[in-house]
Amino acid sequence: MNKNNVLEVRNLTMRFGGLVAVNDLSFDVREQEIVGIIGPNGAGKTTVFNCITQFYKDDEGEIWFRNNDNEEVNLNDVxxxxxxxxxLVRTFQNVELVRDLSIIDNILIGAHNQFKTNVFQHLFNGRGVRKEEQALRDKAMKILTFLKLDHLKDQYAYGQPYGVLKKIEIARTLMCNPKVIILDEPAAGLNDRETDELSEIIEQIRDEYQCSIVLIEHDMGFVMDICDRICAINFGKFLAMDTPQKIQSNPLVQEAYLGGDDDVESPGS
Amino acid sequence: MTTIKQLLKTNYPARFILFGVILSLLPIFSEIGVLQNSTVRLIGYVIIFTVVALGLNLLLGFSGLVSLGTAGFMGFGAYMFVFISTNVFDGFLVAMLLTLVIAGLLGAVIGLLSLKVEGIYLAIATLFIGEIFLQIFRNVDWFTGGFSGMRHHHPTFNLLFTEITLTRNWTYVLMVLIMVVVMIMMYHLVHSRTGRALMAMSRSEHAAQAMGVSILKYRLIAFIFATVLATLGGVLYISYFRFVDPSPWNLNRSLFIIAMVVVGGFKSIFGTALGAFIIHGIPELYLKDIFSGNPEFSYIFAGILIIVVIMFYPNGAIYVGYDVKKLYYKHVYPRRLPYITLKQIYKQNLATAADDAKKQLKATYKNQRQELRSAIGAKLEQLRAKHQQCLADIKATYQAAIAAAPDGDQTKRQLLKKQRQVALSECKQQHRIDKLAIYRNAVTELMVIDDE
Structure with missing residues (x-):
């Protein structure tokens, strides 16, 4: 693994029956970098994320990750x-929160594995349990304050505006001291003001928590504005990976989005 | 008294203890003849159901899983307890613990099963687990005594030199104690990491896994907990009623326990107790008396009651309390506010006053309250007179206008009538606002006086 990289995807291939969703895809993510993955609908972007986070077991390829202890792990073995x-922590395309829990409790779910106490201790709620709960609650409170959600902490997630729900999901990822955060369409369903706020938040997170961020997004203005590098894919195949300006002028990417010359038909014909 | 109040506010589990203390006083009432013995027995049954339904609530309300075999596990607990008591060791605690451990293992097996079958298929699978239990109770004579059932005695505790067997009423108190312990444990469990993980698992499995929640582990926990509590209910049943036969442990009973959770309130501990009371207590306690001529009607009404509760309180009957509170704050609280403020000021003064001045203060407070009441009353009377005048004026004006309109001009008459209606409703609206202003002004006046 390259010394600067935190995540390296090598020759990833994922098939669903006859359909090749991801085909021999390779890319890397450096330390404290914001990487965007773009591609038309059905290009296999979410599948890549699902492979990285092991919801799907890929057919071929390796996913190398430099973890919190600076060890290199192949995520396929995890x-x-x-x-x-x-x-390594992710959000979901459709917000996946527990609607009937308060916002702070939702965020504490993100710290699930940092609790050391077990079920039997929870039944009796001893001092150790209370102390641990309080410590993590304070940590969650800090994150909420960082995202300016602290005034909502005891409200239910149910009924909150979409922008707030997206922020709660991001807050939940921050609970686990992330090295890489994967955001699946973070700006979908947000209005312009909320999108601007989101790009600010993402940059703040990168600086404050010193982590890398990988995101899928269809809002090109947002992606071009925020990403250090962009990886373009189409039909599961790698097209290009470069800075936003170069991606914009890349003929392959233009063809994928606008269609090639030979199969463009004028509306009249 | 104030310390108890404070404790109840800051420490939620203290409410369960208070609830338990109140419940455990019931046998005293039956001893002095206020309550019938059968009523206490019925409440005892409700307590058993509460324990069982709490387990099911963890499964249904928190983890989104379903089990139709609850009654089977209750029966299993009762028979197993008798079996262990007669064959292994005749002491309540030891036999109970052994029974619960075996139940926990069974629960783990069903938890593993639940990984393979989901939703409606899980319901069917657990339904037949309950059915298997029922057939065992009927047919395996050496274990269950078949249709003639099994007898047992009230709980026995083997102390160092002596042996104590509880009476019926002490058994009841023991059941209340166990219920309170279960309630407190459940409260702690659902407000911990485990409870959050269970809810995350039921609402979105993918998100839960991404956050590191192992689905296997938490399904096992949910099923073990539910099974152990159902079995505990069976143990309490045999200890209290001293007799068990196969007839109660059918699907009907399982569905009733589900109804307790649904009617009482998902995810609510007191709601579960309320649900158990509504489903089992109310039909037996009240409806049977009302329809004493033909008691079968009581069950029809129980069914209707349940449907009504589900229609109007889909989250559970426990939310009736919230609605009552809301109504109070909307309609009653503004009118009471001047008196409440006065009382607060009085209490503040009382806290700082010297001992000998306290009597004086109390007298003035009473006077003040009387004055306040009459002052507000007078103002309201005035306002009412003004309001009547306003209504009468409007009516008179429009009466004249309508009379003045030419007979044939129907549209003009209609228009005038409509205008009159609008004017009247405006007048009423104004009256309402003025009335609230009187209360509000009274409060501000009180505050100003207090500041001086």
């Missing part, structure tokens, strides 16, 4: 519930 322990 169970889906252990991925978070190494410092």
């Amino acid at each position: 169970k889906v519930t252990d991925v978070i322990n190494h410092g």
Whole structure:
């Protein structure tokens, strides 16, 4: 693994029956970098994320990750519930929160593996349990203050505006001292003001928590604005990976988005 | 008294203890003849159901899993307890613990099963587990005594030199104690990491896994907890009623326990107790008396009651309390506010006053309250008179206008009538606002006086 890289995806291939969703894809993410993954609908972006976080077991390829202890791990050897322990955490395309829990409790779910007490101790709620709960609650409170959500902490997640829900999901990822945060369409469903706020937050997170961020997004303005590098894929195949300006002028990417010359038909014909 | 109040506010589990203390006083009432013995027995049954339904609530409300075999596990607990008491060791605690451990193992097996079958299929699988238990109770004579059932005695505790067997009423108190312990444990469990993980698992399995929640582990926990509590209910049943036969442990009973959770309130501990009372207590306690001529009607009404509760309180009957509170704050609280403020000021003064001045203060407080009441009353009377005048004026004006309109001009008459209606409702609206202003002004006046 390259010394500057935290995440290296090598020759990733994922097939669903006859459909090749991801085809021999390779890319890398450096320390404290914001990487965007773009591609038309059905290009296999979310599948890549699901492979990295081990929801899907890939057919071929390796996913190397430099974890919190500076060890290199192949994530393919890690169970889906252990991925978070190494410092890789994700959000979901459709917000996946517990609607009937308060916001702060939702965030504490992100710290699930940092609790050391077990069920029997929870039944009796001894001093150790209370102390641990308080410590993590303070940590969650700090994150909420950082994201300016502290005034909402005891409200239910149910009924909050979409922008707040997206922020709660991001706050939940911060609970686990992340090395890499994977955001699946963070700006989908947000208005312009909320999108601006989000890009600010993402940059703040990168600086404050010193982590890398990988995101899928369809809002090109947002992606071009915030990302250090962009990886473009189409039909599961790697097209290009470069800075936003170069990606914009890349002919392959233009073709993927606008269609090639030969199969463009004018509306009249 | 104030310390108890403070404790109840800051420490939620203290409420369970208070609840338990109140419940455990019931046998005293039956001893002095206020309550019937059968009523205490019925409440005892409700307590058993509460323990069982709490376990099911963890499964249904928190973990989103379903079990239709609850009654089977209750029966299993009762028979197993008798079996262990007669064959292994005749002491309540030891036999109970052994029974619960075996139940926990069974629960783990069902938890593993639940990984393979989901949703409605899980319901069917657990339904037949309950059915298997029922057939065992009926047919395996050496274990269950078949249709003639099994007898047992009230709980026995083997102390160092002596042996104590509880009476019926002490058994009841023991059941209340166990219920309170279960309630407190459940409260702690659902407000801990475990409770959050269970909820995360039921609402979104993927998100839970991404956060490191192992689905296997938490399904096992949910099923073990539910099974152990159902079995504990069976142990309490045999200890209290001293007799068990196969007839109660059918699907009907399982569905009733689910109804207790649904009607009482998902995710609410007191709600579960309320649900157990509504489903089991109310039909037996009240409806049977009302329909004493033909008691079968009581069950119809119980069914209707349950449907009504589900229609209007889909989250559970426990939320009736919140609605009552809301109504109070909307309609009653503004009117009471002047008196409440006065009382607060009085209490503040009382706290700082010297001992000998306290009597004086109390007298003035009473006077002040009387004055306040009459002052507000007078103002309201005035306002009412003004309001009546306002209504009468409007009516008179429009009466004249309508009379003045030419007979044939129906549209004009309609218009005038409509205008009159609007004017009247405006007047009423104003009256309402003025009334609230009187209360508000009274409060401000009180505050100003207090500041001086």
